[in-house]
Amino acid sequence: MLLLTCPYCGVTAEETEFHGGGEAHIKRFAGGSDDAEFTGYLFEKKNPRGVVFERWRHVYGCGKWFHAARCSATLEIFGTYSAQTVKPSEAVISVIQARRPDWQVKP
Amino acid sequence: MSEFKRKSTDGEIEISQPDFTGMVTLRADLANSETIINIERIIGLKLPEKRKLIGDLSHGMAWMSPDELLVFCADPAAMAAQLNAGLSGAFLVADVSHARAVFLLQGDGVREVLAKGAPVDLSPEVFLPDDFRRTRMGQVAVAFWMSGQSPDSFGLICFASVQEFMFDWLVTASKKGSLPHYL
Incomplete structure (x- = not known):
């Protein structure tokens, strides 16, 4: 069971109050892109063992989308941060680096 | 009803x-100081803090999200009209009493x-x-x-x-x- 904190309303609740939205920080390829780019955007999601960045929505609460960084192996939550960003916040990256010294930020 | x-x-x-409880949904930027002043003037109550209710079911406001309030009042049609007339910028007012x-x-x-x-x-x-x-x-x-x-x-x-x-x-x-x- 994941305990997530919504960065918009500050509520910490278990995952049934939220809804997962899949991999975060992916670039959307739509009009003007070729088939391979669109296929990659739509289907080819990373699913690493370890640190993952995800989108979540506080669906039963304030309704806002946000980002979460967690470990897919231990289910540890490293942090949650605003949806209005294209890359993880410095604060959450420093938490991950402290907890997982071998982990590297990939482009 | x-x-x-x-x-x-x-x-x-x-x-x-x-x-009967009159309920009006108000969506607006609740971080905007002009919007806050207008809402407090029209409703006659201080803006509720995050995840708080101020007032009661006959005259009150509840914090729904960073850009949403639920206004409790006796006459939702009049309240919606007052909010529509008194607010500026991007906002949405809806009478949700029956919903x-x-x-x-x-x-x-x-x-x-x-x-x-x-x-x-x-x-x-x-x-x-x-x-x-x-x-x-x-x-x-x-x-x-x-x-x-x-x-x-x-x-x-x-x-x-x-x-x-x-x-x-x-x-x-x-x-x-x-x-x-x-x-």
């Missing part, structure tokens, strides 16, 4: 629906009844007077709050379309002898 007025007094808590159902819950077991269905810490030291929490009750999206007057008095709103289910759920959860007396 909702035509279903329900009441239950034979369980651990008393459950009832008020005759929401209100339940009033009274009794010293009310925290335990709510705790059966919501992933919320309802202990007296955590859930405080005038706290307003949007969450789920069973599988239904709800918001509930603790009255500022009495720790045994809660209010709950849900979508009007599920009010019959919500009432049955609350009656079942508050059956005599079904509370653990833990909170």
